[in-house]
Amino acid sequence: MxxxxxxxxxxxxxxxxxxxxxxxxxxxxxxxxxxxxxxxxxxxxxxxxxxxxxxxxxxxxxxxxxxxxxxxxxxxxxxxxxxxxxxxxxxxxxxxxxxxxxxxxxxxxxxxxxxxxxxxxxxxxxxxxxxxxxxxxxxxxxxxxxxxxxxxxxxxxxxxxxxxxxxxxxxxxxxxxxxxxxxxxxxxxxxxxxxxxxxxxxxxxxxxxxxxxxxxxxxxxxxxxxxxxxxxxxxxxxxxxxxxxxxxxxxxxxxxxxxxxxxxxxxxxxxxxxxxxGDDGGVVVPPRLAPTQVMVVPIARNDDQQAMLVEKAAAIVAELEQRGVRAAMDDRMHLSPGARFFDWERKGLPVRVEIGPRDVDREEVVVVPRVAAEGGPRKEALPEGQAVAEMADRLEELQTRLCETARARREADTHRGEVSSIDELGELLDSGVGFVYSGWSGDPSVEARVKDATRATIRVIPGEEFRSATPPTRCVGGGRAQMEVVWARAY
RNA sequence: CGGGGCGUGGCGCAGCCCGGUAGCGCGCCUGCUUUGGGAGCAGGAGGUCGCCGGUUCGAAUCCGGCCGCCCCGACCA
Known part of the structure; x- marks a missing residue:
């Protein structure tokens, strides 16, 4: 291949x-x-x-x-x-x-x-x-x-x-x-x-x-x-x-x-x-931003079932909409279920609801969030009523979780503490650190030297709520720091 | 603006060296069978080979020019 x-x-x-x-x-x-x-x-x-x-x-x-x-x-x-x-x-x-x-x-x-x-x-x-x-x-x-x-x-x-x-x-x-x-x-x-x-x-x-x-x-x-x-x-x-x-x-x-x-x-x-x-499967759209938050995907075995399942899916969509959830149905029945799943995953749609004959018999649906909770199930079969009733909360939970994950990653990719030379700053950046906090004298020539040597710039002089508990005392370019700054390579 | 790459059915590419009737995969259309993680079979539609010029009996292929786009580096939401 x-x-x-x-x-x-x-x-x-x-x-x-x-x-x-x-x-x-x-x-x-x-x-x-x-x-x-x-x-x-x-x-x-x-x-x-x-x-x-x-x-x-x-x-x-x-x-x-x-x-x-x-x-x-x-x-x-x-x-x-x-x-x-x-x-x-x-x-x-x-x-x-x-x-x-x-x-x-x-x-x-x-x-x-x-x-x-x-x-x-x-x-x-x-x-x-x-x-x-x-x-x-x-x-x-x-x-x-x-x-x-x-x-x-x-x-x-x-x-x-x-x-x-x-x-x-x-x-x-x-x-x-x-x-x-x-x-x-x-x-x-x-x-x-x-x-x-x-x-x-x-x-x-x-x-x-x-x-x-x-x-x-x-x-x-x-x-x-x-x-x-x-x-x-x-x-x-x-x-x-x-x-x-x-x-x-x-x-x-x-x-x-x-x-x-x-x-x-x-x-x-x-x-x-x-x-x-985003992940290797495609985009991930936070629920509050998603044009459609929940896609209901009917899965049929034959033509008779198809009509029944599409009707059932439409009813679920209506119930979700009544609860303020932006829902729609993917009834492109000429596409296999798998093809439809992948399509919405690629687009980052927050939650997929699968409904097939098996689920109808059990009065259940299968709920699949775009990003599974840490240690949580990828797919979950739930009573239909419960799935509908909980959907808004589940979307909010996903929303919150995405932000927490992003915040944790930002912190993990951040370095704080004294950085005493431009070389050290460069090494930190090369080792995969995103944001490097350091002291700065306020001298623009230091900034220029750092940019030359490392391609990084001062992204921001952080506001109070972002400053380090123990402010750095030394400037990366040598001498005393007048303030704390955040360095990074930028888009 | 410098460096590299690529222009061939909708998309991704082969063909180009060595000129000779334009091909493959995906997608698309029709039909039948399918449907719980990218369906199968059969039939079918679709291309002035980026543009202009040259060489040649003959150019996707060789030569010259132009245009466009993408990627990598200096400036920027």
Whole structure:
């Protein structure tokens, strides 16, 4: 059997080639496919359904924290992007520019938004007169384009979907609080919905968003030991306000620049989900994100039974739906049961319910979670009523278990303690450690040296709840540490 | 942007060195038999061999050019 042929019914094991595994799994689980345009992808219904569930959950959280949705245009005048010096330097290399429209060359080119700070703060400037008009707390769900040279499905594509929040405040303190509130929202969302517990904190200077004063981030650790920046929240200070004339009259009657924040998460989260939970059998979708949580698979021996079993399965689906479980039936009876089982396993569907003649006789069903509990049964025959009644709890149990497993793996792949040289840091990373905590003097040249020597960067200066009980005293580059940082190789 | 690889039915590939009527597996369609972990048999549909040019009686195959995509390294949600 050739290697290729051997792969037809299975994936390259993660241990052999994680990146090949990822590419195969994403395509074969029908999450996404390559489009005819280089670097851009088609998100297929199963993948888009996951994104929709992420959107819904996040959107609710944004609304609960006082935000509203709005929509700003795709095209931004080139001059807007160029207004903030650091911002343009950061984004210029990856801009897609529209130079012609309506059969004529445009007087001023438009850029396809790589992010919308400039257009949004230009609009805010129009809308804000006094402190009474603040804060403005808006979010938009949209696509953006960054002309990437090196692309990967979900993780880095030329066009991607995201949400970008943009706020304006009357004081620095309020803006700072907003940036931190959103960071907490992201963290909670990642833990509770994606079951992907990140480490959160502040970005170092070199990793700061172009145009921000401070960037906060959620960094998640993937199964291959690489970090994924999963969400960012920026305190923009008055940088954009100055460039776009976003001023307001304060309570004391003075004209002041507003304070801004911006924050976003993208379809990259779908890639993070895959790399956090996936196994050699395919994708694993946490129940809360699964477009369909339970698939009922009827198994028949002949045509008479087939009608009866399909009817029975449909009844179970209806009962599950009544209890708020997203259930469906796979009645593709031209496929063998095994083929249907594998199909949903590959896609990561959380729980399968099998029902055949034997089960009907016993008034039972067979319940099969995508990931079995440690030491638990892979398949379990349960009285039908019990299976239906317990399903929601079982899904929640799986949800929780996935998060615990991911957290335990993150901790197992984390090294804490004194790291006294760059060589030692490199050895730790080479030995399979993902996150390495160490002391840092705060000197950017140390960061540059580490990157040169080990390809690792400071992912985050961890927030209080992530810091080591005993803070490191020495900087990896030598000398005294001013703070603790988390190093990793990153996506 | 540098390095490598690949373009042949929907997908994965062989054929190319050595030019001579385009093939295999999977998938798809029809029928029958099947169905508790990737069903079997029989019949069938489907391809201007990435594009342009050249050599030749004849090009998937040789030569030149172009395009596209994927993978690996420097920048990035």
């Amino acid at each position: 050739s290697k290729r042929k051997g792969r037809r019914k299975g994936f390259t094991p993660r241990s052999e080639d994680f990146s090949a595994w990822y590419n195969e799994v994403v395509q074969q689980a029908e999450l996404a496919d390559y489009s005819p345009v280089r670097g851009s992808m088609v998100i297929r219904p199963w993948g888009y359904g996951i994104w929709e569930n992420m959107q819904r959950a996040l959107d609710d959280m944004f609304k609960a924290t006082g935000h509203q949705n709005a929509y700003f245009p795709l095209l931004i005048p080139m001059s807007f992007i160029e207004r903030e010096k650091e911002h343009v330097a950061g984004f210029k290399p990856e801009l897609a520019v529209v130079t012609h429209a309506g059969g004529k060359k445009l007087e001023e080119p438009y850029v396809v938004r790589p992010t919308s700070e400039t257009i949004i703060y230009a609009m805010y400037a129009k809308w804000v007169q006094s402190y009474r008009d603040l804060p403005i707390l808006l979010n938009q769900w949209c696509n953006v384009m960054r002309w990437e040279l090196r692309t990967r499905l979900f993780l880095r594509t030329a066009e991607f979907l995201w949400q970008e929040g943009h706020t304006a405040h009357a004081s620095a303190d309020e803006a700072e609080a907003e940036a931190r509130t959103i960071l907490a929202v992201y963290r909670t969302f990642m833990e509770d919905w994606i079951a992907m517990p990140p480490v959160t904190g502040l970005k170092s200077e070199s990793e700061r968003f172009a145009g921000a004063v401070r960037s906060y981030a959620c960094e998640a650790l993937m199964q291959d030991g690489k970090a994924l920046q999963a969400g960012t929240s920026h305190m923009l200070g008055q940088n954009f306000a100055r460039q776009f004339g976003l001023t307001f009259q304060s309570e004391e009657g003075r004209e002041e620049y507003a304070w801004n924040t911006s924050w976003g998460v993208s379809t990259r989260l779908v890639g993070g989900m895959v790399m956090t939970h």
